[in-house]
Amino acid sequence: MDLEAITIDIGTSRPLVLLNTVDAEELGAHPLDRIRIERNGTTTTGIVKRTDELVEPGIAAMTEPLHHLRGPVTVTLAGTPSSVRYVRKKLDDIELQSAEHETIVRDIYENRLSDVELSAYVSAVYTNGLSLEETKHLTKAMSGIGDRLTWDRHPIADKHSIGGVAGNCVTPIIVAIVTEAGVTMPKTSSRAVTSPAGTADVMEVFCDVEFTTDEIVSIVESTNGCLVWGGGVELSPVDDELIRAENPLSIDPKGILIASVLSKKQSVSSTHIVIDIPYGEGAKVESLIEARELADDFKRVGTHLDMDVLCAITHGTEPIGHGIGPTLEARDVLSVLEGNGPEDLRLKSLELADMLLDHCDIDASAADLVDSGHALERFRRIVAAQNGDPEITTDDLEPGSESKTVHADRAGIVTRVDNRQLSDLARRTGAPRDSDAGLVIHRAIRDEVDIGDPLYTLHAENLGKLQEAETLSEKLEPIRVRTRTDALVEHR
Amino acid sequence: MDLEAITIDIGTSRPLVLLNTVDAEELGAHPLDRIRIERNGTTTTGIVKRTDELVEPGIAAMTEPLHHLRGPVTVTLAGTPSSVRYVRKKLDDIELQSAEHETIVRDIYENRLSDVELSAYVSAVYTNGLSLEETKHLTKAMSGIGDRLTWDRHPIADKHSIGGVAGNCVTPIIVAIVTEAGVTMPKTSSRAVTSPAGTADVMEVFCDVEFTTDEIVSIVESTNGCLVWGGGVELSPVDDELIRAENPLSIDPKGILIASVLSKKQSVSSTHIVIDIPYGEGAKVESLIEARELADDFKRVGTHLDMDVLCAITHGTEPIGHGIGPTLEARDVLSVLEGNGPEDLRLKSLELADMLLDHCDIDASAADLVDSGHALERFRRIVAAQNGDPEITTDDLEPGSESKTVHADRAGIVTRVDNRQLSDLARRTGAPRDSDAGLVIHRAIRDEVDIGDPLYTLHAENLGKLQEAETLSEKLEPIRVRTRTDALVEHR
Numbered sequence: 001m002d003l004e005a006i007t008i009d010i011g012t013s014r015p016l017v018l019l020n021t022v023d024a025e026e027l028g029a030h031p032l033d034r035i036r037i038e039r040n041g042t043t044t045t046g047i048v049k050r051t052d053e054l055v056e057p058g059i060a061a062m063t064e065p066l067h068h069l070r071g072p073v074t075v076t077l078a079g080t081p082s083s084v085r086y087v088r089k090k091l092d093d094i095e096l097q098s099a100e101h102e103t104i105v106r107d108i109y110e111n112r113l114s115d116v117e118l119s120a121y122v123s124a125v126y127t128n129g130l131s132l133e134e135t136k137h138l139t140k141a142m143s144g145i146g147d148r149l150t151w152d153r154h155p156i157a158d159k160h161s162i163g164g165v166a167g168n169c170v171t172p173i174i175v176a177i178v179t180e181a182g183v184t185m186p187k188t189s190s191r192a193v194t195s196p197a198g199t200a201d202v203m204e205v206f207c208d209v210e211f212t213t214d215e216i217v218s219i220v221e222s223t224n225g226c227l228v229w230g231g232g233v234e235l236s237p238v239d240d241e242l243i244r245a246e247n248p249l250s251i252d253p254k255g256i257l258i259a260s261v262l263s264k265k266q267s268v269s270s271t272h273i274v275i276d277i278p279y280g281e282g283a284k285v286e287s288l289i290e291a292r293e294l295a296d297d298f299k300r301v302g303t304h305l306d307m308d309v310l311c312a313i314t315h316g317t318e319p320i321g322h323g324i325g326p327t328l329e330a331r332d333v334l335s336v337l338e339g340n341g342p343e344d345l346r347l348k349s350l351e352l353a354d355m356l357l358d359h360c361d362i363d364a365s366a367a368d369l370v371d372s373g374h375a376l377e378r379f380r381r382i383v384a385a386q387n388g389d390p391e392i393t394t395d396d397l398e399p400g401s402e403s404k405t406v407h408a409d410r411a412g413i414v415t416r417v418d419n420r421q422l423s424d425l426a427r428r429t430g431a432p433r434d435s436d437a438g439l440v441i442h443r444a445i446r447d448e449v450d451i452g453d454p455l456y457t458l459h460a461e462n463l464g465k466l467q468e469a470e471t472l473s474e475k476l477e478p479i480r481v482r483t484r485t486d487a488l489v490e491h492r
Numbered sequence: 493m494d495l496e497a498i499t500i501d502i503g504t505s506r507p508l509v510l511l512n513t514v515d516a517e518e519l520g521a522h523p524l525d526r527i528r529i530e531r532n533g534t535t536t537t538g539i540v541k542r543t544d545e546l547v548e549p550g551i552a553a554m555t556e557p558l559h560h561l562r563g564p565v566t567v568t569l570a571g572t573p574s575s576v577r578y579v580r581k582k583l584d585d586i587e588l589q590s591a592e593h594e595t596i597v598r599d600i601y602e603n604r605l606s607d608v609e610l611s612a613y614v615s616a617v618y619t620n621g622l623s624l625e626e627t628k629h630l631t632k633a634m635s636g637i638g639d640r641l642t643w644d645r646h647p648i649a650d651k652h653s654i655g656g657v658a659g660n661c662v663t664p665i666i667v668a669i670v671t672e673a674g675v676t677m678p679k680t681s682s683r684a685v686t687s688p689a690g691t692a693d694v695m696e697v698f699c700d701v702e703f704t705t706d707e708i709v710s711i712v713e714s715t716n717g718c719l720v721w722g723g724g725v726e727l728s729p730v731d732d733e734l735i736r737a738e739n740p741l742s743i744d745p746k747g748i749l750i751a752s753v754l755s756k757k758q759s760v761s762s763t764h765i766v767i768d769i770p771y772g773e774g775a776k777v778e779s780l781i782e783a784r785e786l787a788d789d790f791k792r793v794g795t796h797l798d799m800d801v802l803c804a805i806t807h808g809t810e811p812i813g814h815g816i817g818p819t820l821e822a823r824d825v826l827s828v829l830e831g832n833g834p835e836d837l838r839l840k841s842l843e844l845a846d847m848l849l850d851h852c853d854i855d856a857s858a859a860d861l862v863d864s865g866h867a868l869e870r871f872r873r874i875v876a877a878q879n880g881d882p883e884i885t886t887d888d889l890e891p892g893s894e895s896k897t898v899h900a901d902r903a904g905i906v907t908r909v910d911n912r913q914l915s916d917l918a919r920r921t922g923a924p925r926d927s928d929a930g931l932v933i934h935r936a937i938r939d940e941v942d943i944g945d946p947l948y949t950l951h952a953e954n955l956g957k958l959q960e961a962e963t964l965s966e967k968l969e970p971i972r973v974r975t976r977t978d979a980l981v982e983h984r
Contacts, residue, residue, distance in 0.1 A: 010502070011523045011542035018502065028954045030925050031503045050503035079920060079960045080740075088741055091618055102939045113609035116737050123615035126583055158960065245608050249580055250573075428571065433522050468571045 001027050001194055005039070005073045008054070008061035013244065015111045017046035017075075018061040024050045034078040034112065038071050044489040045078060045112045054211070065111065065228070073196075074450075083107040084117055090124040098137040105141035108241050115245070122245040122253065130255025132297060138255060138303050142263035143305070146234035147213045149186060149268045155360045157185040158270035159352060160261050162277055163195050163252070164284025164331040165323035166422045166443075169329040170276070171199045171334055173226055173349035175358065176379035179225035181357055181364040183308040186220045186268050188230035190243065190260075191390070195427035196438055197326045200229035205330040205397065205435055207388025219385045227382060235267040236260070252284065254294065257302055266305050273302065273309045274356045278316025282419045288313070297397060310359050312352055318417040318445050321345040323461065324400075325431035325438015337376040342446075346370070399459035400436040406456055406473060408449045412483040415426040417445055421478035422456070437461055439469075455479040497531070497565045500546070500553035503786055508635050509538035509567075509604045512552040516542045517878045518567060526570040526604065531561050532689070537570060537604045557603060561981045575599040576609055581687065582616040583617055597633040607737070613969040614737040614745065616689040616952065622747025624789060627682050628796050630747060634755035635797070638726035639705050641760045644711075650762035651844065652753050654769055656776025658914045659933075661812035661821040662768070663691045664719055664742060665862075666842035666848065667826055667962070671717035673849055673856040677758050678712045680722035682735065682752075687892050688918035688930055691820045692721035697889065697927055698820035699880025700715040711877045717787070719874060727759040744776065750793055765801045766848045770808025774911045780805070781939065783812075784922070788956035800849050810937050813837040815953065817923035817930015823889040828867040830886070838862070890926040891951035894958040895917075898948055900941045900963055904975040907939055913970035914948070920961040921952040929953055947971040 001023065019027070029035060031047045037044045037060070041433035044068055055061045062069050075270060086100040096104075104121065107113055113121070130138065151277070157178050158299035159171060171189060178185045189199035189209075200209050210232030211219065231240040239260045246252055255352045265273055275298050280285070295311035304310030310360060321332040321342045335341030336349060353366035369375045380390035389396075422439065430437035440452045456479060493515065494937045500510060509527060511519070522539045529536045538558055546551045554561050571672040586594075596613065605613070622630065646812035649670050653665060661683060670677045679689035679702075692701050702724030703711065711718045723732040738744055757765055767790050770776070771783035803858070805834060812825040813834045827833030828841060832836055845858035861867045862902030872882040881888075914931065922929035934946045941947070946973060952958035 009543045013523075028922070028926070028957060031505075051501045053501040057563045077960070079964075084740065091615060091741065091743060095618070107570040114740060118743050119608040119611035120615045121742075123583060123612045125620060127616060127619040192667060198651070248608050249583065249612050250581065251583060260816050279540065419764040425557065430520065434520070465520060465568045468569070472571075 001075045003060040003073055003075055003477055004058060005060045005062055005069045005071060007067045007070065011361070012063045013065065014063070014115070015044070015046045015065040016049050017066065018049050018051050020055050020057040020059065021050045021052050024048060024055045027075065027180070029077055032114065036076045036078045037069060037165065039071070044069065045110055046353050047114070059331045065183050073217065081107045081112040087121045087124065089119055090128060091120060092154055095131055096134055101137040102141045103135065103237050105138070105145060108238050109145050117470065119245045122251070122256065123244060125255055126251050126253040129253070130355045134299060135255045135258050135297065136301050137303060137315060138259040138268070138390070139262050142236045142238050142259050144247065144267035146237045146267060149213055149216065149235070151184060152268055153184045155183065155271045156269055157183045157356050157360055158187065158265050158268070158273045159356055160275050162257060162261070162275065162284055163319045164419065165278045165316045165326045166419045166426070167329060167332065167345070168278070169199060169202050169321060169333050169344065170349040170352055171331045172203060172379065173375070174353045175225050175227055175481065176337060176375040176382070177353040177366045177369045178356055180369050180374050180378040181225065181362050182224070183360050183362055184220065184338040184439035185225040186216060187225060187227050188235055188268055189227065190230060190239070190374040192432040192436040196423050196431035197329050201326040201435065202329045202333065203227045205327050206392060207383045207384065207386035223378070223382045223385050224464055225382060228386070231263050236263040238309060239264060258297055262298070262301055262307065265307060271330065273307055273310060274352060274359060275309060275311045276314055276352060277311055280317035281313055283316030285316070310355065312355060314348065316419070319441055320348055320420060320421060322441050323438060323453065324422055324426040324441070325399070325429070327397050328399050328438045328440055328459070333396050334394050334397065336378050336450040339371060351466045352448070373430040386479065398436070399438065400434065400461045402460045402463050403468060404458045404470055406458070408451055408453045408481050409454055410451060410481055411451045412481045413484070414443050414445050414447045414449060414479060415482045416480040417441065418478045421476045425458065425469055425473055425476065425478060427459055428465070430465040435459045435467065437465065441479070449481050493550040493567050495565055495567055496550060497552045497554055497558045497561045497563060499562065499586065500555060500901060503553045503554050504735060505557065506555070507536070507538045507554040507557040507924045508541050509558065510541050510543050512547050512549040513544050513548045514758045516540060519567065521569060524705050528568045528570045529558070529561060529658045530566040531563070536561065539606070540963040568734050569641045569827070573599045573604040575605065579609055579613045579616065581610060584621060585620040587623055587702060588626055593626065593629040597630070597637060597730050598755055598950070600730050601637050610733065611737045614734060614743070614748065617747055618743050621745070624792060627747045627750050628791065628793050629794055631752040631754050631797060634728050634730050634751050635758035638729045639758060641705055641708065641727070643761055644675060645676045647675065647763045649675045649779045649848050649852055650679065650757050650760070650765045651848055652767050652963055653763070654753070654767065654776055656911065657770045657808045658687065658811035658816045658823060658911045658918070659708065659824065659837070660770070660811065661694050661813060662692060662824050662837065662841040664695060664825045664843055664868070664871065665718055666845045667717050668867040668874070669858045670848055670885065671863045672717065672870040674716070675849065675852050675854055676712065677717040678708060679718055679719050680727055680756055680760055681689040681719065681889060682722060682731070684924040686817055688915050688923035689821050690803055690924065693818040693924040693927065694821045694825065695719045698884060699875045699878035701878065711744050715870070715874045717874055720879065722756050723906050728755040731756060747788070750789055754790070754793055754799065763800060764848070764851050765799055766844060766851060767801060767803045768806055768844060769803055770806045770807035772807055775808030798929050802847065805849060806840065811911060811914060812840055812906070815930060816914055816918040816933070817891070817921070818927040819889050820891050820930045820932055820951070823886050826884070826886050826889065829862065829871050831863060837922040840882060864882070890928070891930065891932070894922050894952045894955050896950045896958060897946045898950070900943055900945045900947055900973050902973055903941060903943045904978070906935050906937050906939045906941060906971060907974045908922070908972040909933065910970045913968045916951065917968065917970060918962055920964045921950055924955065926953040929957065933971070941973050944972060
């Protein structure tokens with residue numbers, strides 16, 4: 001059927017096409033049926049919504065993901081994509097073949113899967129797992145789609161944390177150190193999956209993070225590094241679709257985790273990579289054995305794709321840094337580069353930076369590069385290259401104006417600072433979507449507290465979200481204070 | 493925030509609220525955030541879409557599920573519903589408590605879960621299963637929502653097939669027999685889950701199937717029975733939301749299956765129930781052991797809810813009847829009631845009807861009731877009571893005009909008639925949404941065939957869908973013909 005495509009402004013991530021009921025009937029298209037849209041020889045998939053009023057017969061109104069389609073188009077019915085059968089297979093815990101994962105990745109990329117189907121795939125991988133072979137295939141399929149950055153330099157350093165630890169914003173500090181030491185580090189980061197702030201969310205407080213591949217190349221040429229959002233360019237773009245299904249459920253299945261991380265690294269042609277795997281009670285990986293298994297899988301899949309992967313297994317039982325949420329973490333980062341800041345954030349950043357420099361065969365000291373102020377200078381150059389204000393100070397980084405401090409209701413010592421509960425709380429304040437929202441931690445494990453001492457402060461952009469977070473905080477105990485006796489023996 | 497609610501016509505099953513970007517910003521509502529909408533003291537949940545053009549500031553445009561909201565409304569941000577945490581728990585294979593299942597069911601009913609979250613729940617139950625306790629809780633939670641039909645008669649007979657067998661439309665025949673024998677049978681049926689036609693889809697070929705509870709009561713009072721769609725009234729309405737997530741994936745997890753069936757039975761106050769569990773290669777339940785386990789679970793959950801459940805474990809390795817698809821199955825049903833029709837459909841219907849009559853302590857013969865023409869007369873009375881044409885004949889039941897017959901490419905005997913492949917094919921022709929689409933089977937297991945003999949005929953409403961089905965049929969072998977030697981030994 002030949003129709004005229006116009007754009008319609010409904011904020012939706014799905015490629016919806018509004019058709020008049022008369023046209024939809026003639027086409028034989030029921031609501032949520034998929035259609036193939038041809039324009040100038042290229043084909044796109046859309047999902048049908050029917051309307052009697054909003055759109056005239058003869059018109060196909062395209063929502064945002066299809067806004068590039070304007071003018072005459074040819075529309076035909078499309079069947080169920082074959083990847084739906086493979087999703088079903090994975091739900092049945094049957095190992096998928098390489099070509100089947102390629103089809104799934106391709107169909108996700110071309111928006112052929114509905115939310116129900118996409119979520120079923122992610123849920124199936126979460127509950128049934130992926131074998132090492134499947135993980136390799138998924139990684140390869142994901143990195144085979146989208147753009148690829150290539151460099152005339154060697155080595156290309158990279159770093160990634162699997163997350164699960166609140167705060168923990170070491171990446172901007174590491175990039176500043178490593179690039180200042182002369183190693184190229186074109187860092188692409190994710191936005192938050194299960195945390196209240198991804199590195200890209202934090203960097204966005206300082207400067208832009210969405211760039212074209214050409215712009216990224218030019219930033220890296222002038223500063224030796226960058227700190228951009230990977231989803232803003234077409235670097236393994238399927239990752240962001242998977243995150244869209246993982247995010248509401250706060251899940252991050254191992255096979256998808258490895259594939260997401262390494263396909264991004266492959267797309268930016270990284271050669272030497274350090275992966276931070278925090279483990280422990282309340283972290284994403286709970287046991288040392290699990291952490292070591294994951295490290296081995298990362299290394300094996302890396303080798304399969306010609307990347308030299310090292311893993312750092314780190315302590316993940318409590319947050320790193322004081323702030324949780326984009327602006328609050330940005331303040332910690334800047335503070336460390338200025339020679340102050342939370343001690344744990346400084347130490348972990350230096351350790352990982354030294355590890356990466358060593359991995360790249362570079363003889364330099366991370367501590368020297370920070371203490372001399374050179375790393376800070378480098379960071380400001382990168383911020384400037386990404387259209388940010390290089391003169392920004394920690395005073396400019398103000399958290400959300402609605403705030404509420406929670407105090408200790410007894411004296412004792414802090415026996416636990418719970419990553420998940422603090423992350424849940426920070427997300428409830430509105431982070432990461434509200435960049436100024438989040439919370440500040442005032443006490444660490446083993447600290448002594450008096451009754452009435454501040455434990456943490458919630459920050460939100462508006463009173464509604466602050467109240468949501470307060471309601472949740474009354475049900476949780478993210479910073480646990482016990483008397484010396486109770487700390488030794490828990491009565492249940 | 494106070495807004496004026498208007499309706500907007502976008503065909504969507506989700507309760508979307510379009511807000512102008514200015515209002516959405518002020519509210520702090522990002523796309524896909526949930527909002528609480530208050531009007532005249534009642535609260536509904538909606539999902540935010542932002543728009544710059546379609547809606548003016550001050551206006552909240554409601555899509556169809558919210559069309560009852562017009563005029564002044566108060567809108568506030570709503571947090572993530574707590575059931576999302578329970579979905580996550582189920583993904584982690586942790587047993588849910590009664591109250592947690594109640595919350596999930598309530599949130600599904602009130603449209604608080606996104607497609608991603610709903611699909612994750614269904615996928616989690618599919619892969620991790622529900623315990624018997626969880627199944628009881630889910631059933632009770634589901635039957636606790638919506639309307640309830642009550643009767644001043646006893647017993648109330650009911651029948652259900654768990655499906656998985658193509659065709660198999662015994663229910664209208666059984667209802668005609670049982671009600672004619674004097675037992676009340678207010679039958680509510682589902683539309684298709686994984687099959688190309690549910691009983692409700694087939695009955696809709698004859699007459700209306702969507703009625704209010706009052707109308708159902710009056711139909712049953714005049715004819716002693718009915719054959720209506722359960723989702724058309726508020727009888728365990730959450731079932732249909734679950735089906736919406738199961739359907740695209742063709743999955744039907746056991747716990748949800750039991751809860752869906754028995755909560756519906758509970759809502760219509762059934763007292764004596766026969767459940768048909770077809771088993772065998774290619775059926776929904778593959779082994780006899782599995783079928784017996786499922787039968788026991790049905791009986792246990794039934795007892796827990798004060799219903800007397802019997803199960804019939806039947807052979808499910810090949811389709812019952814000739815037609816697959818609403819109109820084609822309707823033709824088989826009418827034909828059997830006229831004393832003709834497919835032999836297997838007649839025999840199974842009579843057997844189950846006798847079982848149900850016996851279960852209700854009624855001394856009558858199903859065969860006599862059909863052969864005397866009384867069951868047909870009763871069926872015509874029910875069709876008339878449901879606004880259908882009681883004079884309808886099999887000649888009136890014409891399948892889709894676009895058709896294609898597939899012929900045997902060799903001589904031999906039929907070794908397999910594959911339910912799943914035939915169902916997939918019939919769905920690809922457009923069934924059940926296109927009621928005239930589907931296929932007709934010309935040969936059964938053990939039949940002799942010559943080269944060129946017709947095996948099955950595809951019917952579709954338009955050429956596009958017929959071609960989709962033809963393409964699939966070339967990849968499948970739903971009716972397998974082998975020489976006598978090959979039939980004994982399969983070479984691989």
